[in-house]
Amino acid sequence: MAGPVPEGGRDVRLDFFRGLSLIFIFIDHIPENFLSYFTVRSIAFNDAAEIFIFISGYTAALVYGRSLRQSGALLATAQIYRRVWQLYVAHIFLFVIFTAEVSYTLIAIQSPMYAEELGVGDFLQAPHIAIIRALLLDFQPPFLDILPLYIVLLGCFPPVLLALEKYPLVPVCVSAALYALTLARGWALHTYPADHTWFFNPLAWQFLFVIGASLGYAAVDEHHVSRVPTWLSRLAAVIAAGVAVISLSWTLHWVFDPFPPLLAKQLWNHTIDKTNLTPLRLISFLALAASVVHFVKRDNAFLEWRATRAIVVCGKHSLYVFCLGILLSVLGHFILTEFYGGIGTEIAVNLAGIALMIGAAALFEWFKAASRRPRHAAGPVPATPSE
Amino acid sequence: MMRRVLLLLPGLAFVASLASGGEREHGAAPGRDCGVPRELVEDEPRLPGLAERLHAKQPVVITVIGGGSTTGAAAGGPANAYPHWLEAALRRRHPQAQITVINLGIARQTTEDMVQRFAAEIYPSRPNLVIWETGTVDAVRGTDIDDFTAALESGIAALREHNSEVMLVDMQYNSGTASVINFEPYLDALHQVADLHDVYLFRRFDIMRYWSAEGMFDFVDVSKENRAALAAEVYECLGENLAEAVDFAAQ
Numbered sequence: 001m002a003g004p005v006p007e008g009g010r011d012v013r014l015d016f017f018r019g020l021s022l023i024f025i026f027i028d029h030i031p032e033n034f035l036s037y038f039t040v041r042s043i044a045f046n047d048a049a050e051i052f053i054f055i056s057g058y059t060a061a062l063v064y065g066r067s068l069r070q071s072g073a074l075l076a077t078a079q080i081y082r083r084v085w086q087l088y089v090a091h092i093f094l095f096v097i098f099t100a101e102v103s104y105t106l107i108a109i110q111s112p113m114y115a116e117e118l119g120v121g122d123f124l125q126a127p128h129i130a131i132i133r134a135l136l137l138d139f140q141p142p143f144l145d146i147l148p149l150y151i152v153l154l155g156c157f158p159p160v161l162l163a164l165e166k167y168p169l170v171p172v173c174v175s176a177a178l179y180a181l182t183l184a185r186g187w188a189l190h191t192y193p194a195d196h197t198w199f200f201n202p203l204a205w206q207f208l209f210v211i212g213a214s215l216g217y218a219a220v221d222e223h224h225v226s227r228v229p230t231w232l233s234r235l236a237a238v239i240a241a242g243v244a245v246i247s248l249s250w251t252l253h254w255v256f257d258p259f260p261p262l263l264a265k266q267l268w269n270h271t272i273d274k275t276n277l278t279p280l281r282l283i284s285f286l287a288l289a290a291s292v293v294h295f296v297k298r299d300n301a302f303l304e305w306r307a308t309r310a311i312v313v314c315g316k317h318s319l320y321v322f323c324l325g326i327l328l329s330v331l332g333h334f335i336l337t338e339f340y341g342g343i344g345t346e347i348a349v350n351l352a353g354i355a356l357m358i359g360a361a362a363l364f365e366w367f368k369a370a371s372r373r374p375r376h377a378a379g380p381v382p383a384t385p386s387e
Numbered sequence: 388m389m390r391r392v393l394l395l396l397p398g399l400a401f402v403a404s405l406a407s408g409g410e411r412e413h414g415a416a417p418g419r420d421c422g423v424p425r426e427l428v429e430d431e432p433r434l435p436g437l438a439e440r441l442h443a444k445q446p447v448v449i450t451v452i453g454g455g456s457t458t459g460a461a462a463g464g465p466a467n468a469y470p471h472w473l474e475a476a477l478r479r480r481h482p483q484a485q486i487t488v489i490n491l492g493i494a495r496q497t498t499e500d501m502v503q504r505f506a507a508e509i510y511p512s513r514p515n516l517v518i519w520e521t522g523t524v525d526a527v528r529g530t531d532i533d534d535f536t537a538a539l540e541s542g543i544a545a546l547r548e549h550n551s552e553v554m555l556v557d558m559q560y561n562s563g564t565a566s567v568i569n570f571e572p573y574l575d576a577l578h579q580v581a582d583l584h585d586v587y588l589f590r591r592f593d594i595m596r597y598w599s600a601e602g603m604f605d606f607v608d609v610s611k612e613n614r615a616a617l618a619a620e621v622y623e624c625l626g627e628n629l630a631e632a633v634d635f636a637a638q
Contacts, residue, residue: 031571102567142569196529199569253582257431265583272576273533337562 011219012303012312013296018055019315019361022325023354024048029143029329030336034343035350042251043244045271045284049146052322053205054289056150057212058219064161065220077158084154090323091147095134098141101330133192140191143326145199152202153209160210164217172214179207183276197275204276208285228290236290243284310358317364321357328353421603421624423594428632432585434552437516438637446485449473449633450509450551452501453520456559457492462619465490470518472626473633480634489514497524498538505542510549516633517546518589520556526573535573539580554633555581555588560595561606587636589629595621 024039025048041047060080068076133139137148160171181187182203189198228236246262253261261268270280302308314321332349339345440447451457451470459468474488491508498521509517519542525535539555546553557577558570574592581588598604609617 142567197531199529261582264579268579268583269533269536272536272572272579273531274572275531278533 011298013293013298013300014055014059015312015315016303016308017051017292017315018059018318019311019313019321021048021051021055022314022318022321023311023357025052025146025322026325026329026332026353026357027350029326030332030350033350034346037251037255040288041247043247044240044288045243045247045267046281046288047274049200049274050208050277050281050285051289052146052318053149053153053208054212054285056318057153057209058216060154060157060209061161061164061213061216062219064157065164065217068161068165069220073158073162076161080154080158080161084151086319087147087151087154090319091137091144091151092135094144094147094323094326095141097327098144098330099130101334102141129192138192140196140199142199143329147322148198149200149202149205153206156206157213160213161217164214168214168217171210175207175210179204179277183279188275199275201276208277208282211286228294233290233294236287237294239283239287240291243287247284310362313361313365314357317361320364321361324360325353325357328356419603419620419624421598421620421627423597423628427590427594427597428628429635430587430590430632432587432636433638434516434554434587434633434636436552437633440515441481441484441637444483446487447477447516448487448489448512448514449477449516449518450489450491450512450514451518451520452491452504452509453518453556454492454496454523455494456523456622457490457520458494459490459492459618459622460494462615462622465492467619467622468492469622469626469629472623473518473629474626476627476630477633480630492520495524497528497530498522498535498542499530500524502538502542502545505545509546509551513549514551516554517551518554518556518629519546520591522570522573522577523558526558526568526570529569532572532576536576536580539577540584543580543584543586553586554636555586556629557588557590557592560592560599562599587632589632591625594625594628598624 021040024041027033027035027039028041028047030036036042039048040051064076064080067079130139137151140148163171182201187203188201189203190196191198246267249260249262250264250268252259253264267280270278271284272278274281296302303312332353335349336346437447451473455461457468457470459465459471462468465471468490470488470490470492474486477486477488478484489512491504493504496504501519501521521539522535543553555577557574564570578588580586595604595606599606604617604621606617
């Protein structure tokens with residue numbers, strides 16, 4: 001995947017693409033958003049969620065792998081669980097805000113035409129159960145489903161990390177087997193209410209996380225060069241280009257009906273199951289990732305652009321920016337439904353949201369740097385990678 | 388994937404209607420203005436079998452299968468449901484044809500549940516057209532999207548095998564639901580399946596959103612005592628527009 005990483009150096013591409021995925025997630029989470037025609041899902045079978053989970057696995061292995069090497073298994077595990085705790089608290093925080101928002105909108109939905117079908121009364125009739133279920137990650141309202149996945153994946157990560165150190169190929173093989181069995185047997189995790197399942201099935205999505213982690217762990221070792229062989233890069237580029245053409249033709253078909261959707265009858269069915277991360281989505285994402293790594297090197301000039309830097313900063317503070325993005329998409333949707341003013345308003349809401357995400361990230365960046373810098377002391381501060 | 392951009396944006400649909408001279412459908416019956424831009428009802432594909440029967444003035448049987456909104460419960464029952472208004476509007480438009488609309492709505496059924504009912508409840512009456520309103524309960528329950536799609540596809544194929552033409556009806560629109568229920572993937576899947584299998588899809592969601600955006604209906608601030616009346620009006624308007632759509636497709 002990546003070339004050798006100099007000690008303490010940071011692969012800015014990870015931050016950039018994670019930042020980009022957060023912005024895409026924000027845009028895609030506003031229902032019926034015009035700008036979602038311009039996110040990654042228009043040119044691939046996957047969407048930003050795959051990018052986010054893959055990079056999360058990659059950086060987790062990179063950061064905690066170094067920690068494992070330097071400080072041992074116990075500390076690395078403790079650090080992982082500290083992160084899990086942060087994610088958990090963030091999720092509960094989002095849930096509380098979400099519940100407040102929903103309680104208000106539910107009153108509006110009590111109009112007769114929806115009450116019958118939605119059964120929304122159930123939701124707040126048993127708040128004590130809903131809250132406990134939320135604390136157990138068992139109750140996942142729409143759009144609050146990716147953090148629980150991340151929490152579970154990271155919570156199970158310590159043994160994976162230890163295995164990576166001893167037998168680098170074992171985790172990905174076990175993980176692939178679990179993925180295959182999950183797809184073949186239809187395994188799923190249930191949530192509250194009883195007949196719901198996790199929107200992101202952890203048994204399937206763990207495969208992508210472990211693939212990311214295996215590649216990330218390989219990058220820990222600076223002497224270990226894990227380059228993608230040229231033939232594989234070429235194959236990936238061909239697949240990614242093919243997928244892009246097909247996917248774009250579908251997008252164009254929806255915009256302009258006479259445009260033919262290529263292979264839609266054969267392929268579309270196999271791309272929609274995001275819950276179980278269908279093989280086509282996985283292949284599409286991996287081909288895209290390998291192509292990007294091949295064409296965008298670590299020292300690519302575009303990583304220095306101002307606009308790029310802004311997105312990189314978002315990626316560096318991914319947890320906060322992610323949470324903010326989720327709240328902003330709910331807020332953005334609310335504004336758009338209440339004060340719809342056409343495409344102009346829609347673009348303005350999107351841009352304002354992105355600006356707020358970047359602004360918040362810049363604030364965190366400043367705060368982090370300012371807190372670390374001793375008073376009156378000048379000179380560079382050694383950069384420590386943060387996950 | 389996303390649905391067509393024109394209808395993604397009520398604003399755009401409105402602009403399109405201005406561009407086409409502000410033309411709106413005007414059904415004769417409803418007491419209020421609930422016309423929509425032509426693009427929202429005049430769509431492909433057509434219903435040649437139904438067209439033939441109407442043209443030959445042969446009896447026509449239309450079966451509507453769907454959920455709670457098809458039963459008309461919110462407005463007091465089937466007599467106020469949109470299938471009833473569809474029948475009334477079609478009979479008015481085709482006085483010589485003998486048109487029967489059968490309402491098979493049952494609340495809280497998934498797409499799969501409805502498919503299970505086809506054999507016992509739809510096939511025996513040999514309908515010329517089956518109007519299938521679905522998707523809501525699947526979205527509420529979070530049915531696996533590929534199970535939902537598979538059920539839709541098998542249902543469409545089965546109805547066609549039994550010589551019925553098929554029309555789909557998508558979900559109702561409400562600005563508040565999006566934060567509680569993740570409708571979008573199901574709405575997208577419904578539209579994709581309709582497109583892939585050449586099924587006419589009645590855009591109830593876009594139509595109701597158009598009414599909401601244009602201020603023709605207010606679905607949010609409704610007092611308790613006015614709710615049934617609102618539902619009745621909406622169903623009447625939907626029935627009228629559905630008749631317009633059926634008529635257009637059966638030309």
